[in-house]
Amino acid sequence: MIIKQKIMRNVSLTAHPAGCAAYVQEQLDYLKSQPLLENRDSYPRRVLVIGGSTGYGLASRMVAAVVGGAASINVSFEREPAENKVATPGWYNTVAFEREAKKMGLYAQSIFGDAFSTEIKEQTAELVKQHLGQVDLIVYSLASPMRIDPVTGQQYKSVLKPIGKTYSALSVDVPSGIVETAVIEPAEGTQVEETVKVMGGEDWRLWIEFLFGKGLLAKGFKTVAYSYIGPEITFPVYREGTIGKAKEHLERTAGELTRNLSVIDGEAYVSVNKALVTRASAVIPVVPLYIALLYKVMKEMGLHEECTRQIHRLFTDRLYRGTAVPVDAEGRIRLDDWEMRPDVQAEVDRRWAMQKEGSPMVGGDLEGFKEEYDHIHGFGYASVDYSVDVDPREV
Numbered sequence: 587m588i589i590k591q592k593i594m595r596n597v598s599l600t601a602h603p604a605g606c607a608a609y610v611q612e613q614l615d616y617l618k619s620q621p622l623l624e625n626r627d628s629y630p631r632r633v634l635v636i637g638g639s640t641g642y643g644l645a646s647r648m649v650a651a652v653v654g655g656a657a658s659i660n661v662s663f664e665r666e667p668a669e670n671k672v673a674t675p676g677w678y679n680t681v682a683f684e685r686e687a688k689k690m691g692l693y694a695q696s697i698f699g700d701a702f703s704t705e706i707k708e709q710t711a712e713l714v715k716q717h718l719g720q721v722d723l724i725v726y727s728l729a730s731p732m733r734i735d736p737v738t739g740q741q742y743k744s745v746l747k748p749i750g751k752t753y754s755a756l757s758v759d760v761p762s763g764i765v766e767t768a769v770i771e772p773a774e775g776t777q778v779e780e781t782v783k784v785m786g787g788e789d790w791r792l793w794i795e796f797l798f799g800k801g802l803l804a805k806g807f808k809t810v811a812y813s814y815i816g817p818e819i820t821f822p823v824y825r826e827g828t829i830g831k832a833k834e835h836l837e838r839t840a841g842e843l844t845r846n847l848s849v850i851d852g853e854a855y856v857s858v859n860k861a862l863v864t865r866a867s868a869v870i871p872v873v874p875l876y877i878a879l880l881y882k883v884m885k886e887m888g889l890h891e892e893c894t895r896q897i898h899r900l901f902t903d904r905l906y907r908g909t910a911v912p913v914d915a916e917g918r919i920r921l922d923d924w925e926m927r928p929d930v931q932a933e934v935d936r937r938w939a940m941q942k943e944g945s946p947m948v949g950g951d952l953e954g955f956k957e958e959y960d961h962i963h964g965f966g967y968a969s970v971d972y973s974v975d976v977d978p979r980e981v
């Protein structure tokens with residue numbers, strides 16, 4: 587079939603196998619071009635990434651493999667391809683990455699299924715036991731709209747809403763580039779608790795306790811989950827909204843896990859990362875406008891990083907730098923330090939004030955936003971001939 591990009595309400599419904607392979611290759615080539623580290627031996631050799639098929643999770647898996655030579659297992663939720671049906675980008679990325687990892691002589695395997703379920707945790711534990719013995723690092727990088735509680739079977743949904751009052755701010759319609767006002771009604775009923783249940787730390791803790799209980803976490807084990815804070819303009823809908831409550835819970839969970847892991851000298855961290863174009867972030871109202879302005883400013887200042895570069899810095903300059911992991915007063919790793927620099931934020935604010943509802947966005951990098959969005963779905967690569975008939979089951 588000929589695979590074309592189909593986007594509906596900022597969600598790409600298709601992905602291109604050859605393009606996803608090109609995306610993975612581009613990231614691996616970047617990582618391979620980085621100088622070899624002297625302290626490479628202290629890097630984790632056996633890594634489990636939960637949500638390792640796209641975005642920050644995939645970047646974590648690739649950095650662990652290329653920079654540290656790690657064997658890796660990914661757990662992610664994917665739609666597999668059929669004769670006339672494309673798979674999710676995560677499926678194509680995973681197949682492409684695992685093929686390249688094997689060429690590098692590295693073990694790389696995936697379990698596709700619901701990470702929130704006990705069944706998938708059991709399958710993962712079995713795979714770890716059989717092939718890795720134990721794990722040195724678990725990266726927890728899930729972004730999910732729902733979770734089924736493994737004990738009660740109850741379904742919870744996460745929403746991105748302000749708490750207490752309606753939020754309204756400028757946004758940009760990505761296809762047309764026209765500035766518009768986004769209005770988001772406040773959370774109702776149990777939406778705050780449900781979002782915490784899905785995106786908070788409960789499932790992260792279940793994973794760690796489950797594998798710890800089976801003796802599958804190595805001495806000196808580390809685990810990291812990802813969070814976001816962002817600029818004040820998005821506080822009502824993000825940090826002070828439903829998702830912010832979930833992230834606070836995730837951050838508290840890190841401290842609790844570290845205390846529980848002391849017998850194996852284990853450490854749990856939350857890393858506050860930069861706002862980036864991923865499948866999860868592109869659908870958040872206001873975020874495309876903020877990211878487009880942020881990208882332009884950070885590119886002009888020579889500070890721009892996408893997922894792979896961010897996570898490369900997380901490993902080399904934070905988690906495995908050879909000294910104590912640097913954290914803020916709340917114990918969090920701050921990889922958003924460049925995004926939150928006062929000069930960066932002041933320039934984003936200045937450009938934000940230039941936007942007018944109903945007019946094209948000015949002073950931003952909407953092209954960069956779109957290009958990255960296309961790339962993470964395997965589109966927009968000059969090296970790929972999109973007019974060729976391909977079998978969606980082959981990467």
Ligand code: NAI
Nearest residue numbers: 637639641642662663701729730812813814861862864866
């Ligand atoms: P993403 O959408 O690119 O990746 C999400 C991953 O979770 C995918 O591998 C997907 O397959 C997996 N997943 C979702 N539901 C699952 C389930 N039920 N079972 C198994 N796997 C499942 O998202 P992104 O943006 O990389 O987000 C990862 C984490 O990073 C999230 O916690 C997010 O809040 C955080 N973060 C994202 C930022 C951004 O700007 N994109 C900024 C800072 C933090």
